[in-house]
Amino acid sequence: MKLKKKQQITAFEVCLYLFFGVLALLTLYPFYNVLIVSFSNTVTSVKYSPYLFPHVFDLTGYKAIIKDVYFFKSLGTTLLVTVLGTTLNMVFSVVAAYVLSRKRLIGRKVFLSAILFTMLFSGGLIPTYLVICDLQLDNTIWSMILPTMISTYYLIIMKNYFASLPPSLEEAARIDGAGPFRIFWTIVLPLIRPILTTVIVFQTMGTWNDFMTMTYSGTAQISAIAMTTTERMIEPIRSRCCRVMTASFLPDW
Numbered sequence: 001m002k003l004k005k006k007q008q009i010t011a012f013e014v015c016l017y018l019f020f021g022v023l024a025l026l027t028l029y030p031f032y033n034v035l036i037v038s039f040s041n042t043v044t045s046v047k048y049s050p051y052l053f054p055h056v057f058d059l060t061g062y063k064a065i066i067k068d069v070y071f072f073k074s075l076g077t078t079l080l081v082t083v084l085g086t087t088l089n090m091v092f093s094v095v096a097a098y099v100l101s102r103k104r105l106i107g108r109k110v111f112l113s114a115i116l117f118t119m120l121f122s123g124g125l126i127p128t129y130l131v132i133c134d135l136q137l138d139n140t141i142w143s144m145i146l147p148t149m150i151s152t153y154y155l156i157i158m159k160n161y162f163a164s165l166p167p168s169l170e171e172a173a174r175i176d177g178a179g180p181f182r183i184f185w186t187i188v189l190p191l192i193r194p195i196l197t198t199v200i201v202f203q204t205m206g207t208w209n210d211f212m213t214m215t216y217s218g219t220a221q222i223s224a225i226a227m228t229t230t231e232r233m234i235e236p237i238r239s240r241c242c243r244v245m246t247a248s249f250l251p252d253w
Contacts, residue, residue, distance in 0.1 A: 038062070077141065078208065085145045085207045090200060093155045094192075098184060100155075101162035112159075119152040125212065148207065154199045161195045162188070 037045045041058040048055055065071050099105060100112060123131075128147065129138075137143040165188065173183045189196075 081141065081144045082204060082207045085148055086200065086204045088145065088149050089151055089154075089203050089207075090196070092150050093199075094158060094189075094196070096150065097155050097158035098162050098188065101159045115152055115155065119156070144210075148210065151203060151206075154203065158192070158195060158199065161192055165191055 036054045038061055039054060039058065040056055041060060044056050044058075100108060100115075102108070105111075122128075132138050132143050132147070137146065169187055169191075170183050173187055178186070
């Protein structure tokens with residue numbers, strides 16, 4: 001019976017483990033810093049910067065959040081926009097990508113060219129806002145959902161993934177009597193689970209962190225959490241700047 005030789009760890013492997021260990025700690029530190037600073041106060045976090053260990057235990061920040069009614073309203077709006085926006089984006093993007101991947105589609109190149117044109121040249125913030133106002137979608141929750149209902153970038157990626165699938169699968173299903181919707185639902189969709197999961201994750205993150213579409217609905221009733229948090233952060237700075245500017249114009253008596 002042969003005994004297995006113990007694998008010896010080389011110096012290169014030790015250095016490699018140390019390097020990636022330090023890299024992992026540097027990656028996790030921002031999350032750790034946000035957590036421990038949230039239980040501290042402003043004076044302590046600034047005094048002991050960089051903040052490595054908790055020096056005080058202060059729940060003032062969490063108390064302020066609990067007392068803020070608009071925070072929970074904004075959080076609910078953000079969750080609704082993220083779930084509904086991601087769902088609609090996936091439905092329309094997947095269907096459009098599947099249709100555009102079919103070579104027998106009439107005018108396929110024209111549609112693809114038009115979609116690529118919108119990806120390279122966009123109207124910009126102000127024209128988009130004017131269109132939303134003309135459609136009477138401003139200050140509504142749909143102004144944060146409809147502009148991002150189809151992602152051109154993810155549509156092109158999924159279209160290429162659909163095109164890479166072997167056409168023999170659909171031909172065999174068509175011979176067995178399956179219709180277009182049955183082929184798409186029972187054969188094609190299970191095959192695109194990897195790319196579909198990846199796109200859902202990135203689209204969810206993009207919708208949650210999207211700031212530009214939130215400017216189209218500035219009312220407090222439907223404001224998203226990013227807009228509410230930004231207003232809370234900017235308001236003290238804005239007031240301070242106004243006081244400084246006012247004082248600069250006062251005559252020196």
